[in-house]
Amino acid sequence: MGKVTIVDVARLAGVSTATVSRAMHTPHVVHPATLERVQGVMRECGYVYNATAGDFSRRRSSIIGVLILSTTTKVAASVSAAQEVATAHHFPLIISTSGFDPLLERKHLQQFLQRGVAGMLIIGYLRENLSVIKEIQQRGVPCVFLWEALRGSEDSYVGFDNEQGSFAMVNFLVSQGHARIGCICGFDSGVTRIRKRFEGYCRALQANGIALDLSLVRSATSTFANGKNAMRELMALPEPPRCICCASDVLAMGAVAAVTEAGYSVPHDFCVVGFDNSDFSAYVCPPLSTVDVPGEKMGRLGMQALMQLIRDEKHAPIQKDLSTTLVLRQSCCPAHQMNKW
């Protein structure tokens, strides 16, 4: 396989291995003539650097572990952006998705530990048992959390303000004349970011002097079918809410389907809004009003933060909450444009 080593190059170039090493990593400290000779030899004999040996010798690796708890296209955008930053710094990425399987997750983290990763990017973490992550952190491996922020801790993270995003949306709906606003949201789940969205909904109502009516709220984890069912329930109420705020675009699409199947129109009979700005939400029918989540930006800033932490170990934790933006499309409209019932 890769037979040519640094020793061969050194011999052929008539220098020591140290000089060859320097020629690769700190070229400015070697004499221009020597540098050129060494580089020439490397080209000629097809030398390929052995990064494993390098990592081993350096006693630290240039690998970034990325742990993804679940994948959506938005997450993929984060990962791509993060990858770009990492590549620019010559760090390859070991990526693993656990799909919320704790066993798989432990296994992957174990691997990261064994490989002595230079840092970790953890996307969408939500569970409480951080044991292995704690262990990794204790070994001095810098970790940056994405999407899911553990507020109040010393951890570095780049997240976004779910509560604020939801607040802004509901606030906007109220300004459009909606007063009885329903909500489909897993408010009782363990997923912090979903709970936060519910809190934003509550706060917006309160801020506008509207009493929270729990009969207009349905808990549902984020699937199309759940959204549909929840919406059916809401439509079956004696006086159903005419405007529904969903905790995700998938839920919203389920809700839209329920409305359409019942022979009603979105937005003229029911307004429906989502959260995430998934890549399909512009293309569904009607195009979905939603809250855009800055997936790509999180990935980029998250990895940049990680690079900082790797560079100077004693750096203070980096904590960032990005802002979300309302994306208004045709699935909602001012209350006065809706059909009278």
Added chain:
Amino acid sequence: MGKVTIVDVARLAGVSTATVSRAMHTPHVVHPATLERVQGVMRECGYVYNATAGDFSRRRSSIIGVLILSTTTKVAASVSAAQEVATAHHFPLIISTSGFDPLLERKHLQQFLQRGVAGMLIIGYLRENLSVIKEIQQRGVPCVFLWEALRGSEDSYVGFDNEQGSFAMVNFLVSQGHARIGCICGFDSGVTRIRKRFEGYCRALQANGIALDLSLVRSATSTFANGKNAMRELMALPEPPRCICCASDVLAMGAVAAVTEAGYSVPHDFCVVGFDNSDFSAYVCPPLSTVDVPGEKMGRLGMQALMQLIRDEKHAPIQKDLSTTLVLRQSCCPAHQMNKW
């Protein structure tokens, strides 16, 4: 950091490092009592295996390189499945996406080479300049191609039959009474799998005695906007085709949008079908008829093939074409159920 090494464990357990190594990798050859003692020591002193050192010493790494040319959710499904298989064999994955940027791609492949990856999974490759991949292959690193198969070569791949999928769909449409079937497809692009879809379309027409009418065909790369534009053009024809076969779901959704905006109905004025069975295509309006691509299965079988190739080096190339399946939803209907014009 990870201070405890195999030497410490050996000393504390009163054995040699060789035995500790064996206890980890080939436990069946060490005496049960010794095994237990060693494992006990490892637990007690928090020993963490150093995989970099292991890889280095073993002169081959346990890392699989995965090169992804572009990402869709379907690709993500492939990667997840592949990862599962790899994890079961204790291989971590280094993943990189190039987004069709040749420079980035070279950089990533270089990294794979330097790290001495055990094997490579290459997803969606389509360009001709395989130089770095060739180099990797020449160094004896087994490579398996996914999605995009280079037929006629000695390369291993797991793909699916694009031509057959497209053929089946068009054939079905003909059986439903459609005769003038339009096509939106980048038939002139460099992407083999897209060209194949066009060939399937042509062959199906031919098999049913329908002459190919190029005026009903529009070339378009796979974006929503392109699909919309192409459909507009087709609708502007003196006698537009009432049934349109698109090379991807995204194109199909663009086409549907064009139809809807023009005040027509899908499927009663125009039937539209896609290809891919993207995860949103069940939720758009109307739900899209399409050809399902076995993303997850490809990932799984592809990685299994790679494991085989890694295990016995002289294994013959593994070449598989999976079949696609028609997914029929509401975006098409029998010709006789359509509005008369």
Added chain:
DNA sequence: GTGTGCGGTGTAAACAGTTACAGTTGCCTC
């Protein structure tokens, strides 16, 4: 002429495992 500093280079130990090979022991067979 001595001292100082600097640019450029070499020496050699260290990194943490793996594994070919060589025992050692105990048991079984003839």
Added chain:
DNA sequence: GAGGCAACTGTAACTGTTTACACCGCACAC
């Protein structure tokens, strides 16, 4: 009792690169 074998374990060389440290030669200051 010798020989053979199997089960288990130890010895030590080896992997390719990094880097602390030392060194050399030269320029310049005093």
